[in-house]
Amino acid sequence: MYILTIEGREEQGAFSVADDDGDKVLYMFEEEDDASRYAILLEGDGYPELSVMEVDDEIIFHVCEINEHKYTVITTNDIVVPPIKKDYDFI
Secondary structure (H helix, E strand, O other), X not given: OEEXXXXXXXXXXXXXXXXXXXXXXXXXXXXXXXXXXXXXXXXXXXXXXXXXXXOOHHHHHHHHHHOOOEEEEEOOOOOOOOOOOOOXXXX
C-alpha cells in the first residue's frame, strides 16, 4: 500500500481529504504508479511537493482503526481527482 506525505516531512503525517461530512479520509493506493500520478495532479494544483511512501497494509489499517480515522483504498480500477477546494490535511 502507498500513501502520500509532504516531501521532507514524511514522518509528520499522511495526505487525507475531507469527505462530504467533513471527516478526514486517508487515501491509500494499491499501486505506486497510481499514487505518483495523483501526487503530480495535486502538485499541479498548487499542493506542496509530495512523496510516495510504501506502508505495511496491516499496520496502516490497524493504526487507522484504533484512531477511528477513515480511509479508502484506491485500486487500479478507481479514478480519483484532486479536490476542487483545498479540503485536505496531513494526519
